[in-house]
Amino acid sequence: MRSRRSMAAATAVLTDTPTGQTAGELTDVAYLPDGSALTTGRQGSVRWTPKSGGQSTEIASIPVYTGGSLGLTSIAVAPDYATSRTIYTARALSTGGGERAFRVSKWQAEGTGAPTGLTGEKPVLQIPVNSDNRGIQDLAVDPSGADLWVAVGDNAADQAPETATKDTVDKFALRALDPGQPTGKILRVNTNGVGVSNNPFYDKFAPDSWRSRTYLSGLRDPRLTLDQRGGIVVTDNGWAARNEVNIALPGQNLKWPCWEGNGKTPGYRDLAECGGVLNTAPLTETARQANSGLLGGVFYAGQSYPESYRARHFVADKGAGTLSTLSFDSTGRMVDQPAALASGIGTPAAIATAPNGDIVVADASTSALRRLSYRPANKAPTASFDVTVEPVTRRVWFDASTSTDPDFDNLDYEWDFGDGGAGTGGVLFHVYDPAAEKGDRHPDREGQPRGDDDHDPVRHPRSHRSHRSGGHDVRTGSGHALPRERADHTDGGGHRSRRRAAHRELNRGEGGLPESGQLHDQRAAHRFGAELLAALPGGQRQQGRHHRVRDQQPRCRGQSAVRRPATAGQGLDRRVA
Incomplete structure (x- = not known):
């Protein structure tokens, strides 16, 4: 059953749709062409929720490794799903002998109408795991259906920034700076997992190398959104003080772990490897609070929202429980800094766009989909x-x-x-x-x-x-x-x-x-x-x-x-x- 919660402005309404995922476990949502939704739970559950918001159904329980923050983290639907029934997932799993890996997989949905199961798993990418933090964080399918965009965290071990020194920080994070390594990146691959030929570091003699797959480097905890007008918006959650919003440019390096936002990072700044690294300034940055983290960047292209919210990007802060908007022009210059639109929206795990253009927040705390709608007065x-x-x-x-x-x-x-x-x-x-x-x-x-x-x-x-x-x-x-x-x-x-x-x-x-x-x-x-x-x-x-x-x-x-x-x-x- 849907539960509707009106908001302070008379025509704005948050409509909560339960997903059936265990509270605290919801990690992502993707809409099917008919308006129904697929959601993922960290423990490996994939559930289908009808457009009406009725009873959800578990269609698959995928084997996952759930140490630390890892598990089933993302799901994406192929643009031609109506005919191909193709979806993609990202997760961590055990590979035997105590080893673990991050994997992007391609699946076929069973059934002819509502999906009833997932079958025919085909691995697309697989990355060895270093620690139980920040693996494959997000996944998107290019509108053409030919390419996949994969956001990979730095996979470094956690440490409190207040006590960090050059001798205690995890130097594994430095791999984010290297286009030849898979972590701390935005990767772009075709549906077979090899690099796309116009990637900035593509090597036709090694199309399946990490360098050939790399599009953007120097990230810690990224999420990505494909702007339907073209381009990619990337949010990156910092460590010590700042979170970032960026426009992904091919071959660019955003300089984590030496820099975070416009400031140098504790411990890493004293490493020789960061000595000569100059910063790449983000599009914008926000102050990082306890457990905070930006995600989203979804562009609103609908017509039902008030004029002031049209053609703007929506981002959520999972720690602060806020939904904000920002805008930038075609040259990549900020027009409006992030401004809170709503607060108290729970613990956002993902932001999606409903088929009619409404912004939908996947709230991990309640495992509900919170849809922001505006109705005529x-x-x-x-x-x-x-x-x-x-x-x-x-x-x-x-x-x-x-x-x-x-x-x-x-x-x-x-x-x-x-x-x-x-x-x-x-x-x-x-x-x-x-x-x-x-x-x-x-x-x-x-x-x-x-x-x-x-x-x-x-x-x-x-x-x-x-x-x-x-x-x-x-x-x-x-x-x-x-x-x-x-x-x-x-x-x-x-x-x-x-x-x-x-x-x-x-x-x-x-x-x-x-x-x-x-x-x-x-x-x-x-x-x-x-x-x-x-x-x-x-x-x-x-x-x-x-x-x-x-x-x-x-x-x-x-x-x-x-x-x-x-x-x-x-x-x-x-x-x-």
Whole structure:
């Protein structure tokens, strides 16, 4: 079941779709052409979640090695999946004799519609493991389907930067600087695992060498995103102080471990190997906090988001639990630095683009897919009702079927009859006690009898055989009043009608009720205190419970009012700037 969580801006909604992965284990997501999703769990689980967000199914449990942070880390879908049924995975596995390796594999999805399994594994790449940290971190398939992009971490042992010296740092990290080594790189290979012929270091005599496969060097903990306009955005998580966002240029070296962002790194900076290494400045950098790390760089090309978020890149910080946007121009110059769009989004493990362009965050803490959607501003419905009286039985029928909603949402109805009675439904009746008629007092003037010259607090037509009231004044969950609209209840002269004629009509019948089968104007409905509350378009729920928005303004009886779903998110740390 999907759980929908609204955000502080009225039209922004995070929709949570459970994946079935164990909480804390979700590592990646990839969408199939039909809008369903494949997700990976660190322990080797591959699950399919239908587009509707219904029950997920495990389609494979792949053997993995899960020491440290390793395991099944990434999944990618071939562009021609509809016909080829091809997907790719990246994982760590045991190879026997205590040895371990990082492997990219090609698989075929079983079944003809929804995938039911994975079969026919074909290894594409395999890299020996040095330590239980930062292996193959990300995987993407080129839109042509011919090439794979593989983000490989430095695979060095961890150490606290505060105590690092040139004698204690793991020099294995220096391999990130060498195009002839596989770690700390963005690799580009064809689907058979050999280097692409226009790679910057390609050697036609050794197409399967690491040098031939290397596209970008000098990385620690990279993630990559293919910009649909062309180009590759790479985020790299630092060690001591800074995280980076980069545009990948062929053959470029970003100089980890000697540099991190625009600063030199503890311990490594004192090594002879880093002595003459000049920095390559990142596109931008952010301060690194405890357990933080940037990922994503997904470009939004849809049309449903506000203009200010279009043609921007989205990045998430898995430690801070934030989703931010940034932009740069065609020359690679920053236009807008990363700015937080939402916070409290969990522990992002990956960012993807849904088939309609919406940004989706894979939250490892809940193992849910959190989809950011923007909907057109929710317009308030117009409450309207007809009233019919049965004088003998004192039964008053109320029919709200003429209420309308400009968004064509389904409406629920609540009634306050003004005498302590209440009801629900579009059509219903209420029987009034005769005692309610004695004294003919204005319901909003304590102790003051109603006179013939008193004015109604709402406008209404004279001598109208049925009652129809319109108008609303509601507030969103954030307290902003929506525009007030009222039907024209004035008489032909532009003055408020008096209750004189209706008053005489009511007093002719038993107990003051009119003898006619219908009310002559709003007066009787007003006097009986019938109050229509057209409420809550169906389906707007949070955690399975309706959240109603109550009008904060005083409302006289007989005036129709509208309730719309509350903009949830109050009390939730999910904010939209």
